[in-house]
Amino acid sequence: MGNSRITVREIARLAGVSVATVSRVSNGTGQVSAEMRRRVLEAIEAHGYRPDHLGRALAARKHGAVGLVFPGLSGPYFTELIQGFESEAVRAQASVHILCTHLREDSDSQVLEMARRVDGVAVLGGTVSDEALRQLASRVPVVVLAGVGPAGVPSVRAENTAAMTELTRHLLVEHGLRRLAFVGSPDGSPDVSERWAGFQAAHRELSLPDPDAPLRLGLQQQDGVLAAERLLSGQPAPEAVVCANDETALGVLVGALGRGLRVPQDIVITGFDDAPISALVSPGLTTVRQPVRELAAETARRILTASDDPIDGGPEDVLLPTELVIRHSCGCPATDNP
Amino acid sequence: MGNSRITVREIARLAGVSVATVSRVSNGTGQVSAEMRRRVLEAIEAHGYRPDHLGRALAARKHGAVGLVFPGLSGPYFTELIQGFESEAVRAQASVHILCTHLREDSDSQVLEMARRVDGVAVLGGTVSDEALRQLASRVPVVVLAGVGPAGVPSVRAENTAAMTELTRHLLVEHGLRRLAFVGSPDGSPDVSERWAGFQAAHRELSLPDPDAPLRLGLQQQDGVLAAERLLSGQPAPEAVVCANDETALGVLVGALGRGLRVPQDIVITGFDDAPISALVSPGLTTVRQPVRELAAETARRILTASDDPIDGGPEDVLLPTELVIRHSCGCPATDNP
DNA sequence: CGGTTAACTGAAACCGGTTACAGGCACCAT
């Protein structure tokens, strides 16, 4: 029953063996005779001994933990990300430290501090300065998740630009729409920046005039509601609202429906991410599917292997594919596309 | 520039002092002469020495970390919770370990494993078994967040029952509504269970017939969309949909608006939590405000002090007040109530 | 039967810090 405060030496004394033997038994390393093993296991069992994590970590010079740094939590995207990362870490018996830098001015130093408590860190793109990333990378393996870091720091991200170009082209060509509004801050995150670039590229490749400046708002649902307020009351309202992610698109949808507009007849709305809810709302949201969980899992795996192997896994960047998901909110006929 | 692998003994050698002196300087404990301090600081500065966290933790028998255990991440409620907890922990220089038990059968043992790496744990209500909570509490300070644990394990939660009774009474009395549908699984989480109880209580105290059985769905927005599907196509549709939280309410709202219903004229919808977006949608969502962030921050504080002080802070439960927020979705005239 | 060799064991040295304790020294009061 009791557990704490019993050490390996205590067990050794009780079993009448040396600490080395106890360690060997509890780790399954090295050779131990059946008799010794029995005695040790008995003592361990009787006292519910479990080796102390700190002692073990100190000896192994390994924390058995990985860190995840993000700007703030909002919406399904981040929750998927965290869960994907966490499940992969747990699989490797590593614990997960989180650091949420949002609105904290001293985040660089806190990230550095975190580096002293974990074996590797994943940092969401745009969360900390390149300089801090470099320092971080000099201490522990680092991977930038959904973004790119300075040279030498590997990254894992999804294809944004081409997918957004394809989506925008779909609206411009298939649906013949013209006045498209983009909602999102390109300078706010690398993801949005790439999506905005893809949006612009589609206009350019069709020799259309440059689109209006983006409506610089956050990525949360309430920002979408705000966007709807601004875009749908001003004249002339755009024909389509291209949102930087699904959450804002949902917000715009709620805002549009709430003021009596029909989607897609009166206004077209598109998102990005393919959050679970996007398939369920009516009209279904046309969007781009991004393998968020897999992105995070891959990041976790890279960090874990990098922290195990002394050899450098190489700063290869990983780019996961995305996929255009056509539903009804763009004006295409409603389907049961999940 | 360089940093790793330099130890306190190395600094001591370089500065020509003893390790004790280095430790004293780097910790600011004990008396050190100006000359010694200068020499040590110089060496520390020159080599960018920062004491190793593991060594320090082992010596102090303190991890400098706290854990947060939750079933899964979904929506603003959980993200607020995490962020509230995290900011308070960071303030105390503690790192935050997360464990997401969702759909994992061996979560009890993983929680116990976590206990060996942190100084205290916060567990969301309903996440792990009472038995596991007891074992956990025998190792480290534990607080149940948003729920109650077994005897001896303190909890921090918000007032649910009375608030839900008040909200329900409002619908029944002020608006004269009768057929109310409740959306949420009372057995899924302690919060929902209490809210369902409050919902029932309002009916009972007005001598009305018992309400229909709850529509047992999850707490995410897509569950609300599903709820709308089931409730609004069946005959007779309820007059009001009382949701276990704001997210499902938003889902129901989207579902209702999507099929051309007007809210609140055709159907009344209410939520619980007062998520940021609930004030922004149109119609504004009538709901109950819950101090989620403060709940989590208080939890973090209790854990941190409990792990500092050897003295038991006492298993006093904390119950934070909630507040009914009347907006437009219940049928009250629209206001600018934020 | 002597010599290898393999299997097993334990003492002691780590990992990188903190800290109890004792010793040295300067200064002061007898």
Added chain:
DNA sequence: ATGGTGCCTGTAACCGGTTTCAGTTAACCG
């Protein structure tokens, strides 16, 4: 001169594990 008192400093013993290395024993081989 002597004893006492503070202040500073360093030695060494922790914290709780792992691991190297040398030593013992027994089995095996020629």
